[in-house]
Amino acid sequence: MTRLSPRRLLLGVAAPALALVVAFVVTSAILLALGDPVGEVWSTILSSPRPRQFVQIINAATVYYLSAVAVAVGFRMNLFNIGVDGQYRVAAFAGALFAGQAWFPGPVNILLTIVVAMAAGGLWASIAAYLKVKRGISEVISTIMLNAIATGVVQWLLLKVAVKQQGSNTISTEPIPASNELEGLGLIPGATNKVYTLIVLAIIVGLAYWFVINKTRFGYDLRATGRSESAAVASGVKVPRMVVTTMVTSGALAGLIGMPLLFGQDHSYGTTFQSGLGFAGIGIALLGRNHPIGIGVAALLWSFLDVQSNALQIRAGVASEVVFIIQGVILFAVVIAYELIRRVEVRLEQQRVARELAASRSDTPAVEGAPA
Template sequence: MKKFDKERVLLALAGPVIALAVAFVLSAIVLIASGKNPVEPFAIMFEQVGFSDVQVRILNQATLYYIAALAVAIGFRMNLFNIGVDGQYQLGAMMTAIVGAHMNLPAAIQVPLLLLTAVFTGAFWSGIAGVLKVTRGVSEVVATIMLNAIATSLIVYMWRPDVFGVKVGNNNTTGVMHESGWIPGIDLGASGEIYGLIVLAVLLGIGYWIALNRTRFGFDLRASGASETAAAASGVDPKRMVLTAMLLSGAVAGLAGLPILMGDTHTYNLNFPTGIGFLGIGIALLGRNSPVGIAFAALLWAWLDKASPELDFHGYDKEIAVIMQGLIVLSVVVSYEAVREWGLRRQQRRVGAELAAGHVLGHNTTKEVAG
């Protein structure tokens, strides 16, 4: 590997490593300030990783986080902030649950139909923000935040028994999906079952990497995100790229809730997980929009979620994990900017040294010719 490549890898790793280190230190300070042991809570959570049932729960949760973070990363690559992933995945999951409960086709047709339902629902919902941005100049941040609220209202409306809802006690549901739409998981016996759609998450990560690094579309996407003016000068339509990126981001977001919907709950109800879209933002930032980096970040977030309940049994508040997640997000922003500035200064010094060396060499050559 060339020296330049080594330096680039080190710069890429420096940001998340510094962010995690700072987050651990700040979390320890919070624990000390509250009169608690600053090390024991982390030791307890690390110990949980050794239990197979916790490992399964971490993998399952990370699957949801990974897909949501990929959706956010697609927008980030285009310099777009799709903060509406939460509404897109919830609406996608509910529409999928409704279709799965009211249609009973052979599994070979039912499963692709449900996947497409989630994809098109998410894409449609994010596409509204995309159209508003390219036609009216409305910020995608504002538009997607408002669409999140509208999505929540739509879900409440569709939960009504006279629409698509089914009342089960005090819980609103969409009814149980037909078994032809269920995705069997990987059964590990007493340890639990890994969601079958973890395979979908892996395929999405591979597809994301190929599309971004091995296709003309990926080049146009990255170029437009870096500079719309430069991209337009090379023949790329920036408005088309904005709309396409928003559609793709929403399409992936629509799939984020399906691993648990099709692999576990088989219905959309009041207990369905929320907030995954917002967590995906922090995970995408920590993973630097890289499919591999996002995978590690998703596992870290899932570990904090699934290992922290054990703290309650040892006299610690499990909210320390939430505090740490917030500190990671704050640290990521600061550390990445610091690493970027440091890398830029190193590059400037290296270029300056090369130019100076070239000047000296050229001066000496001129003297030799003159002599």
């Protein structure tokens, strides 16, 4: 069976499609039980977005995509980096603090800020890598703990360096220079807002992720370790080194999550900087099956639900939090759906192999004198 066979493609699409159907049915049942207008809710969510909303969807998907790729790098090795949210916070703060100093001219300052953010995210992730390799502590536990520590550390440091905005209770780092602000790209006709310029960064990250995972020795070792650690060791892979490299790489990619927001929207890091992006990336990576294209589709779906939920309170009289139910059910359903589809695929493959073996035996001439 070839990699791009229609059957494999159909099975790959079946799992997320089944998850969406299950999410629709379960959410509708919950709305009915609560007495909410089911038809109005779905017509609001599934209505065609306006140009401004299209831009909001693309911008949110850009950030979600970077978060999901950071998670997916670890997932491909069965390494669960649950600390992307903390790594993103540390990196966004470090990058904003550096950019606000304006030590370098515009483009150079932007590039160096991205490098600083990646270094900060990778350094924070290296703590969990060290604990796993040297102390045998599960990365799930350590990264969850480090999320809480990162939140506290960043808040404490923010109070030390914050600039108070006049007429507001918001505190933030020194705003980046006007020369560092990226105005955005006018890709959607009729929209008053613009797509983040650093959508280009997300595209580059996606292409680099695909190339490294599928076309390099490191990517092969990473996938081999994820499939069978013992087999990887037998083939010469140094698993501890792979753990450290993968975790640091995941953290460095997490450092990129806040860059579109910093240069395209907020221009500083403060108490209003968007949170929860790392946890959303976990769900999106699962929904997209850690594939760069699948993650892109999942990120667009996730941001579409987020943006469309804003009108639920006004048009349907339903709290926008109903979208959290939809997203949660999608994640729950997609895990089950992927397992069901995997079992179907294994069963079909076994049947194919059995048919080929039977055919080869029937085509083999009997040896004269051999017992029947």
